[in-house]
Amino acid sequence: MSITPTEVMKIAHLARMSIHPDDVERYAQDLSGILDLVAHMNQIDVQGVEPMAHPLDMSQRLRADLVTEPNQRELLQRHAPAVENGLFLVPKVIE
Amino acid sequence: MQWETVIGLEIHAQLATKSKIFSGSSTAFGAEPNTQANVVDLGMPGSLPVLNAEAVRLAVTFGLAINAVVNRRSIFARKNYFYPDLPKGYQISQMDLPIVARGEVHVEMDDGTHKTVGLTRAHLEEDAGKSLHEDFHNMTGIDLNRAGTPLLEIVSDPDMRSAKEAVAYAKTIHSLVRYLGMCDGNMQEGSFRVDANVSVRPKGQAEFGTRAEVKNVNSFRFLERAINFEVERQIDVLEGGGTVVQETRLYDPDRDETRSMRSKEEAHDYRYFPDPDLLPVVLGEAFIESVRAGLPELPQQKKQRFVEHYALSAYDANLLTAERELADYFENALKVAGCEPKLAANWVMGEVSAALNKAGLDIAHSPVTANMLGGLLARIADNTLSGKLAKEVFEAMWAGEGDADAIIEKKGLKQITDEGAIAAIVDAALAQFPEQVAEFRSGKDKVFGFLVGQVMKAAKGKANPAQLNAVLKQRLES
Amino acid sequence: MSSLHCKSLTELRGMLDEKQISAQELAQHFIQRIQTLDGALNSFVSVTAEQALLSAQQADRRIAAGEVNALTGIPLAHKDIFCTQGIKTSCGSRMLDNFIAPYDATVVERLQQAGTVMLGKLNMDEFAMGSTSESSFYGATKNPWDTQAVPGGSSGGSAAAIAAGLTPVATGTDTGGSIRQPAAYCGITGLKPTYGRVSRFGMIAYASSLDQGGPMARSAEDCALLLNVMAGFDPRDSTSSEQASEDYSAQLNVDLTGLKIGLPREYFGAGLDAGVAQVIEAAIAEFRKLGAEVCEVSLPNSELAIPAYYVIAPAEASSNLSRFDGVRFGHRCDAPKDLTDLYERSRAEGFGDEVKRRIMIGTYALSSGYYDAYYLKAQRVRRLIADDFQRVLSEVDVIMGPVTPSVAPNLGESLKDPVAMYLSDIYTVPVNLAGLPAISIPVGFAQGRPVGLQVIGKAFAESRLLNIAHRFQQATDWHRQIPPAFK
Structure with a gap:
């Protein structure tokens, strides 16, 4: 299994990480190497095996519907990259 | 050509819980930006979700109210995409095993006819925050107070064939969720949001046409207008030899039209997978029966x-x-x-x-x-x-x-009903119009109306009209 | 006082309670060691000397008032993956170089309430992705036994600092071996508890269904004391077990006669270094002497653990790390020209190579058209691996084997080939997939570098594992060995 440079670009965009053009080939090789490792799973037939999402055989615990959180805006925004009037700022979003 | 309209609705109902679906922050509407967003709602590193019991109860209430399948085991999944109002870079939602599966909704149309709309599913998920585009010199401001508000997304089958049917269905759900006390139904504040998947196809054709998803419809009137506009637009496109593009379109109520949403142009690959921070939601029969017993x-x-x-x-x-x-x-x-x-x-x-x-x-x-x-x-x-x-x-x-x-x-508005008092009013009034009384008695029936008017006037509208009439007749005929 | 840093927690407790030393003096001693010795190791990302002395003062007041528990006044350090309020929590990444956590992780909070004195935050592989601690934004940590060698990872800072006597105990996290493997490479003891035993709240997630925090120390006895405070139900973590935690010190001395040990054939195969094999066999022989019965067992799907892990862990990581987007915290690129640029550059600049590789492989494995072939398949393999353990652990009490196929490699060696580095976790990863507890204990040296023995137990058998390790440590002194340069 190998990943092409075009696929690397596509994946990188899905993951929102820019990649320098010089590095694309290296990523393609690295990722292909990992997929070769992963391909060992194909040695066995796992048809009918129940997928295991979690090691714990437990069910979700429910929380009582109570407001427990005070306003902590000042603390939580203290180290934010860009804030104005209590809002986090990002470059203009066009809908 | 004869065209047939096909509509399915996705309704997002904000659940009327006090706190968020995965955190203890308040869900109250209208607070100062980001004052109701804690570490979990902001997606701070290391923070983890814990499910709100009331959100689960309300979702089950809905499922039971429409006799839908309530899944005894449901799973939360992550829907991955980047958007500034989505703090974690994924929305916690449900995919393969929603809490409510197949059901049916019976809709009564204005003309009294009935229509059954299939319910594909209803699943729990968290709301996103809000983007504010004004006043920030080419920047967008993000308020995450709404992030994490519980939503029940109610997805219908594509069973509706006109805007009117869609509106009647949406109103039925709206009425239902308010009856159940699940959702305040406020469309202006966005606590009840309707997205319409609209397509057209030549009448008689079995396959569906390509659909567009119409968003930003915040009243039933706009829903009807947005669908009608979209249907006309698609028919124009097809009759002009074009093809309808699968896309998200925003309804603009000022211009009464839909337009393509640029931010959603890109094809999405949401990479759904079970959220490893949450475990399967398992509902016992005793719990389900207790919810059923509490249905209004x-x-x-x-x-x-x-x-x-x-x-x-x-x-x-x-x-x-x-x-x-x-x-x-x-x-x-x-x-x-x-x-x-x-x-x-x-x-x-x-x-x-x-x-x-x-x-x-x-x-x-x-x-x-x-x-x-x-x-x-x-x-x-x-x-x-x-x-x-x-x-x-x-x-x-x-x-x-x-x-x-x-x-x-x-x-002193009390109506006079005392026979004696009414007789006194009648007698006094008649005494002022002896000529007219004589005319009536000589057979001029027309003058009766005049006499009624005078008596009523004398009674200042307070006398019981039926009694007044009876006494007047009795006096004139005696 | 020269050997203060070699003492056990019990010995330190005694000295504090007998007023032979104050908590402030003790903290000062370790801070001084960090300041003079850590230059050669780079095991700390942050040293919180001022706060440490303040906490030590408070601890001294508690000691004076007689309000003491086992950890009051005991210095420790946290892996920099645990959020510490008001203190930089970097996760070894440029992405969080400016991140001052606004809250404490549950583990941090509990240890603080117990009166421990935090010395600082420990270096690690970036976002816990790595087996060498070389991928940290703050530079590689070195192995105190040989500064040419890696300390292992991702909790390499924790292991190196303990081995060098810069802190008596530390916290670590283990997703695919990140506590056990550095413990083995540095000659200390490290316990990965059962999944759900220690709260993950405030522990920056790498792979949520595998991550588990745990204690690292010189001895099993000290690990037990730390686990006593770390373990337990946390309502803020949905995956936290409601099963009551125990007094992990209570069973330490239980006799091992009749203990059934299974040695998995697959853990002693061709990939195992001969020197390491010899040391492990000697350790097993010691257990025989302690009364244990040894038999061979088989975990036939072990080979598939690494392939399954390198789908599941990156898939979860790719989603877990989406929150690092330059919007609310962490690194933001300069002058983004639009939203996409903000995301793509902030993330490209904030993450290092290994993190990017794993995000990309995970994104790929979850993407449309590949989900069934990769993610779902890996989850099925995971089930087979868990079933193997369950079957074997119904026949024996514990499974023993090496922690790693070889001793610590030299710095730089693993960077050349990521896949080769992944394969070095072959004996540790299956345990995470199954969610079981396992302990790494120092049992000797090969090529002059420490070797660790792994003991794997049934779910929630932490007490048993600590008991087994402690009895071994009562009979041997491998855990008392100090790297010559740090005596």
Whole structure:
């Protein structure tokens, strides 16, 4: 299994990480190497095996519907990259 | 060519919980930006979600109310995409195993015909925050107070064939979620949001056409207009030899048109997978039965009862049960008044509704409470008030002058029903018009109307009209 | 006082309670060692000397008032993956170089309430992705036994600092071996508890269904004391077990006669270094002497653990790390020209190579058309691996084997080939997939570098594992060995 440079670009965009053009080939090789490792799973037939999402055989615990959180805006925004009037700022979003 | 419209709706109902679906932050509307967003809501590193029991209960309530399949085991999944109002870079939602699966919704159209709309699923998920585009010199401001508010996404099958059907279905769900106390249904504040998947196909064709998803519709009126615009647009495209593109379109109420959303142009690959921070939600039979036992009377049951028990017409019953608060108002007023149900129904749908409309208020905020209306209706029923005086009293109650009895007392509006008193008024009035009395007696029937008018005038509208009439006739004919 | 840093927690407790030393003096001693010795190791990302002395003062007051528990006044350090309020929590990444955590992780909070004195935050592989601690934005940590060698990872800072006597105990996290493997490479003891035993709240997630925090110390006895405070139900973590935690010190001395040990054939195969094999066999022989019965067992799907892990862990990571987007916290690129640029550059600049590789492989494995072939398949393999353990652990009490196929490699060696580095976790990863507890204990040296023995137990058998390790440590002194340069 190998990943092409075009696929690397596509994946990188899905993951929102820019990649320098010089590095694309290296990523393609690295990722292909990992997929070769992963391909060992194909040695066995796992048809009918129940997928295991979690090691714990437990069910979700429910929380009582109570407001427990005070306003902590000042603390939580203290180290934010860009804030104005209590809002986090990002470059203009066009809908 | 004859075209057929195909519509499916995705309704997002914000659940009426106090705290968020995965954190203890408040869900109250209208707070200062980011003052109701804690470490979990902001997606801070290391923070983890814990599920709100009330959100689960409300979702199950909905499933049971429409007799849908309530999954005893459901799974939360992550829907991955980047957007500034989505703090974690994924939305916690449900994919393969939603909490509510297949069901059916029975919809009554305005013309009394019925329609069954299939329910694909209803699943729990978290709401995103809000992007504010104004006033930030080419920047967008992000408020995450809404992030993490619980939503029930109610997905219908593509069963509707006109904008009217879509609106009737949406109204049915709207009424239902409010009956169940699940959602406040406020479309302006976005607590009840309707997205329409709209496509057209040549009549008779089995396959669906390519659909567009229409968003940003914040009233039922706009829903109808947005769908109609979109249908026309798609037909124009197809008849012009073009093809409809699968896309998300935004409804612009000012221009009454839909336009393509640029931010959603890109094809998405949401990479759903089970959220490893949350475990399967397992519901026991005892829990489900306790929710079932707590179900309130639903709109259709209530309507039927109104027809059977109060002998109201289907039309009246329909109007009165459209909202639970209105139905409760009617029943409370009726209980206090002890009058004919039809009289109470007429007042609730007539004077009360008109006054509320004029003032732009909803029934919960009516200055005339159900008790007050009941007091008024009682005075009509026992003949204390004529219809005309009753309206005067209602206006005074609306203006805050007190309850019906107090106003009647203060204004001296009590209807005169004493035979002797009425006879005295009639006699005094007739004494002033001996000529006309003589004319009547000589056979000029026409003058009767004049005499009635004079007697009424003398009674200042307070005398019981039927008694007044009877006494007048008796005096003239004797 | 020269050997203060070699003492056990019990010995330190005694000295504190007998007023032979104050908590402040003790903290000062370790801070001084960090300041003079850590230059050669780079095991700390942050040293919180001022706060440490303040906490030590408070601890001294508690000690004076007689309000003491086992950890009051005991210095420790946290892996920099645990959020510490008001203190930089970097996760070894440029992405969080400016991140001052606004809250404490549950583990941090509990240890603080117990009166421990935090010395600082420990270096690690970036976002816990790595087996060498070389991928940290703050530079590689070195192995105190040989500064040419890696300390292992991702909790390499924790292991190196303990081995060098810069802190008596530390916290670590283990997703595919990140506590056990550095413990083995540095010759200390490290316990990965059962999944759900220690709260993950405030522990920056790498792979949520595998991550588990745990204690690292010189001895099993000290690990037990730390686990006593770390473990337990946390309502803020949905995956936290409601099963009551125990007094993990209570069973330490239980006799091992009749203990059934299974040695998995697959853990002693061709990939195992001969020197390491010899040391492990000697350790097993020691257990025989302690009364244990040894038999061979088989975990036939072990080979598939690494392939399944390198789908599941990156898939979860790719989603877990989406929150690092330059909007609310962490690194933001300069002058983004639009939203996409903000995301793509902030993330490209904030993450290092290994993190990017794993985000990309995970994104790929979850993407449309590949989900069934990768993610779902890996989850099925995961089930087979868990079933193997369950079957074997119904026949024996514990499974023993090496922690790693070889001793610590030299710095730089693993960077050349990521896949080769992944394969070095072959004995540790299956345990995470199954969610079981396992302990790494020092049992000797090969090529002059430490070797660790792994003991794997049934779910929630932490007490048993600590008991087994402690009895071994009562009979041997491998855990008392100090790297010559740090005596």
